[in-house]
Each structure stands twice: as structure tokens, then as C-alpha cells.
Amino acid sequence: MSESVVPQPAAVASKPQVALLDMFLTFLQIGATSFGGGVVAYLRSALVGKKKWLDDVEFLELMSISNTLPGLNATNMAILAGDRLCGTAGSVAAMLGMCLPAFIFMTAAGIAYDSSTGSRPMVTAALHGVAAAAVGLIAATWYQIGKKSVKGFYDAFFILAAVLGVNHFKISVPVVLIGVGAVAIFAYRPRKPEKEDPDQWISSLR
Amino acid sequence: MDQFSSLAGVFSYLSLLTVGGGMAAWPEMKTLVVATHHWMSEAQLIHVYSVGQMSPGPNMMMVAAIGVKVAWIPGALIAALAFFLPTGVLTFVVGRVWTKLANWPWRESIQRGLGPVAIGLAVAGLLSFGRGSITSWVALAVALAVFFATVRTKINPALLILGGALVGVVALH
Numbered sequence: 070m071s072e073s074v075v076p077q078p079a080a081v082a083s084k085p086q087v088a089l090l091d092m093f094l095t096f097l098q099i100g101a102t103s104f105g106g107g108v109v110a111y112l113r114s115a116l117v118g119k120k121k122w123l124d125d126v127e128f129l130e131l132m133s134i135s136n137t138l139p140g141l142n143a144t145n146m147a148i149l150a151g152d153r154l155c156g157t158a159g160s161v162a163a164m165l166g167m168c169l170p171a172f173i174f175m176t177a178a179g180i181a182y183d184s185s186t187g188s189r190p191m192v193t194a195a196l197h198g199v200a201a202a203a204v205g206l207i208a209a210t211w212y213q214i215g216k217k218s219v220k221g222f223y224d225a226f227f228i229l230a231a232v233l234g235v236n237h238f239k240i241s242v243p244v245v246l247i248g249v250g251a252v253a254i255f256a257y258r259p260r261k262p263e264k265e266d267p268d269q270w271i272s273s274l275r
Numbered sequence: 276m277d278q279f280s281s282l283a284g285v286f287s288y289l290s291l292l293t294v295g296g297g298m299a300a301w302p303e304m305k306t307l308v309v310a311t312h313h314w315m316s317e318a319q320l321i322h323v324y325s326v327g328q329m330s331p332g333p334n335m336m337m338v339a340a341i342g343v344k345v346a347w348i349p350g351a352l353i354a355a356l357a358f359f360l361p362t363g364v365l366t367f368v369v370g371r372v373w374t375k376l377a378n379w380p381w382r383e384s385i386q387r388g389l390g391p392v393a394i395g396l397a398v399a400g401l402l403s404f405g406r407g408s409i410t411s412w413v414a415l416a417v418a419l420a421v422f423f424a425t426v427r428t429k430i431n432p433a434l435l436i437l438g439g440a441l442v443g444v445v446a447l448h
Contacts, residue, residue, distance in 0.1 A: 100332035104433040108332070134373050136393075137386050139291050140362030143333040148363055149370045160367055168359060171332035172339055176351040178326050179340030182319075191444055196322040198443020201414035202436045203325040204405050205421030207298055211397050212426060224391040231395025235302055236402050242292050242303045246396065253388035259380030 087122060087154045089162050095120060096147050096166030108143040112150075122154050143167055227253045278346050279353050281312060286338050286357035293362065295393025297327075297335040301400035305407075314345050321408045329436045333359075413446045 095115060103111035109132065116123045123131070131153070135145035144167055151163030185192045219225060227249055234245040285307045292300040301324070309317050320341070327337025335358065342354030376382050409415050421435045 102331060104329070104331060104431060130374075131370075133386055134370055135366070136295065137389055138362070138366050138369055139293050140359075140366050141293060141296060141333045141335055144359055144363060145366045148366045152367060152370060157367075164359070164363060167332055168336065168355070171330045171334075171336035172351070172355055174330045174332075175327060175336045175339040176343055176348060178330075179323070179343030179351060182323065182326070182340060183344055193322075194447040195440040195443045196325065197408075197410075197414060197447050198417055198439040198441065199329070199436055200321045200325040200408035200439075201417035201443070202421045202439025203328040204401065204408055205418040205439075206328060206425055206432050206435060207397075207401055207404075208418070209422045209425035211298075211394060211401065212422070215394050218390055219394070227388075227391035228395040228398065231392050232399045232402070235396065235399035242299065242396060242399075245399075246292065246294060246299075246392065249395070250389055250392045253392050254381075254384050255388070257384045257387040259384055 087159065089155060089158055092151060092155060092159050093162040093166045096151070096163040097169060098166075100143075100167040101170035103143070109146070112143075112146050116150055123150060127153070223253075223256050227256075278350065282342055282345055282350060282353045283357040285312065286342075286354050287361045289338075290358045290362045291365075292396075293335065294389060295397055298400035298404070299393065299396035300335075302403050305403065308341060314341060317407050319344075321404065324404070325408070325436070329433050411447065413442065417442050 099108070099111050099115050113128055117125055117128050131146060131149040132142070134149060135142050138145060144164060147163040147167040148160045151160035153159075155162075182192075215228075219228065230249045230252075231245055234240045234249065235242060240248075289300045289304055289307070292303055305317060305320060308314050308320055315323070323337050323340045323344075326340065327334045330336055336355060338354040338358045339351040342350035342352070344350070346353070373382070405418070409418055417439050421439060424430055424435055425432065
């Protein structure tokens with residue numbers, strides 16, 4: 070474990086008191102203004118920069134948990150930061166704030182889409198373009214993560230195993246996740262100091 | 276009523292697969308939404324997923340739009356709750372325990388090991404997604420342009436997606 074993600078007792082002790090409403094409104098604002106893969110940057114500038122609720126060390130620690138667990142970074146970070154700053158209620162307030170704008174946006178989009186398909190070829194053409202752009206955007210996000218975090222044969226091997234398992238051998242995602250995941254964790258099992266920085270993957274997301 | 280329990284089941288299951296992000300769950304989502312439950316066609320699911328990339332906040336809130344198609348606004352609510360609640364509770368519980376495990380050596384192994392697997396699952400999802408959405412030379416050009424713009428510049432991704440929509444209207448209509 071690198072020192073940088075171990076929580077500092079001092080930081081925990083000086084945990085600021087955050088009002089629930091403030092928590093909700095802060096995450097509501099992040100939830101309404103963050104786009105695409107950039108949500109982590111928005112979170113960091115709000116929580117570490119503007120509000121000073123967390124320091125960089127705590128932020129990275131929460132990011133490392135958030136990345137390892139299922140769920141999106143946006144919502145996992147809301148839950149973890151909310152809990153750290155004002156307990157269970159804070160967690161709920163942050164999560165609600167983060168999700169509310171997106172829920173309204175996507176429900177409205179769903180209603181609009183439902184009543185427009187088939188009738189308007191122009192909508193379909195626009196969405197075809199949107200889908201193509203989404204491929205480019207998601208590919209770029211993962212290219213940037215990969216470029217910073219993929220090191221050596223093992224990493225390349227596990228990536229390839231997951232891709233081939235799902236796409237070529239049509240094995241279901243949970244089986245690949247558990248199977249390749251278990252082997253990968255075992256490959257990186259605790260050993261004598263083999264200095265690779267576990268934060269690479271996390272810091273690449275910033 | 277039956278629709279609601281199907282929505283709840285499908286999306287709480289899918290949420291557990293989103294290690295590293297939503298794309299990892301795409302192949303299973305396609306199978307369940309399109310082939311198993313016939314809630315949408317693959318083209319429609321691709322459209323809705325792509326619109327999710329334009330949404331503020333968590334982009335996988337696109338599950339609400341699938342819910343709308345199945346059971347209107349109550350459907351959207353169920354889909355969203357099912358997708359975000361189980362992983363939310365898991366994160367909450369593990370988040371509390373994880374901090375106490377700072378010196379547990381396997382903690383680093385888990386984080387280190389799951390990194391490449393998450394990348395692999397995302398690539399697998401993206402390949403499957405791309406097969407369905409890159410269906411013309413124009414689409415390929417848009418995808419490449421957005422890829423390089425994102426890698427090379429700091430442009431707002433929502434603008435790029437809107438640009439894709441514009442090209443779609445002009446070139447594909």
C-alpha cells in the first residue's frame with residue numbers, strides 16, 4: 070500500500086462539520102453541471118478545491134474505493150464523501166443531489182424519444198450521429214486510462230482475456246469478471262516489495 | 276406489476292456489473308433489454324445509451340429512459356432505483372470497512388488486479404456497442420474525430436456529442 074492513500078488520522082480528526090442541506094446542494098450542482106468522463110474533475114474541484122471538505126489524500130483514497138467497487142464514479146463518490154462528511158444521512162443527501170438532475174434529464178429524454186421515433190427520420194439521423202460520437206468519446210476515455218495504467222505483460226494479458234472472453238467466446242460478463250478478476254487479483258497477490266504504484270489507475274482518472 | 280419486477284431484477288443485476296463504469300455492462304444489457312425482454316430494439320437502446328452520454332451527472336441514468344419505454348414515469352423510477360440502490364448500499368458498507376483495512380495486503384492486490392479487468396470489460400462492451408452504432412463511413416469519421424478531439428483537447432464532451440448529432444442530421448438524413 071502506498072502511503073498516499075492511507076487515511077491520515079489528523080485529517081479525519083479535523084473533519085469539517087457539513088450541513089445536510091449544503092451537502093445536498095453541492096452535489097446537486099455537481100450532478101447538474103458535470104458531463105461525460107469529466108465527473109471526477111468536477112468532484113475534485115468542488116470537494117477539495119472550493120469547499121475544502123476533503124484534502125487530496127482523502128479524495129484519492131475515496132477514488133480508489135470507488136474504482137474498485139461496482140457502480141459509477143459519480144454515485145460511488147457521492148456516497149463515500151457524503152458518509153465521510155456527515156454519516157448515513159449525508160450519504161443519502163449527496164446521492165440524491167448527484168442523481169436528481171440526470172434522472173429528470175433522462176426521463177424527459179425518454180418521453181421525448183418514445184413519442185418521436187418512427188415519426189421523424191431526422192431524429193434517428195441525429196441519434197445515429199450521437200451514437201457514433203459516443204463511441205469516440207468512450208474510446209478516448211478508456212484510451213487515456215489505459216495509456217497511464219497499463220504496464221507490462223500481466224495487464225495486457227488480463228485486458229485481452231476479458232475482451233476475448235466477452236466478445237469472442239461469448240462468455241457472460243459476470244463470469245468473466247469473477248474468473249479473470251480472481252486470476253488477476255491472485256497474480257498481484259501480496260508479495261515482497263514489488264514497487265508498482267497502485268494509484269496510477271486512479272490518478273489517471275483525474 | 277410484472278413489468279416492474281422485471282425492471283427491478285434486470286437493472287439491479289446490471290448495476291453489479293458496472294466495474295469501472297457503465298460500458299462493462301453493455302453486452303449483458305443488450306442481451307436482457309433487447310433479446311430477453313424485447314423492451315427496445317438494439318438501435319433504440321444504442322440511441323438511448325448515447326443520449327445518456329449527454330446527460331449531466333451519472334451517464335448510466337439512461338436506464339430511466341428504458342424504464343419510461345416500459346412503464347412510463349413509474350418505470351423510470353423503478354429502473355433508476357434498481358440500478359443505483361444496490362451498488363449504492365454495497366459502496367456504503369464496503370466504504371466503511373475498506374478504510375479499516377488500510378493495512379490488509381490483499382487490498383492493494385484487489386485494486387491492482389481489477390484495474391486491467393475493468394479496462395478489458397469496457398473495451399469488450401465498446402466493441403459490441405461499436406458494431407451496432409458504427410454502421411456507415413460518416414459514423415466512423417464522427418467517432419474518430421471525437422476520439423482525437425477528446426484526447427488532444429479539453430473540449431466539453433457534451434459539445435462533441437451535439438456536434439455528432441449535427442453531422443448526423445446533415446450527412447445521414
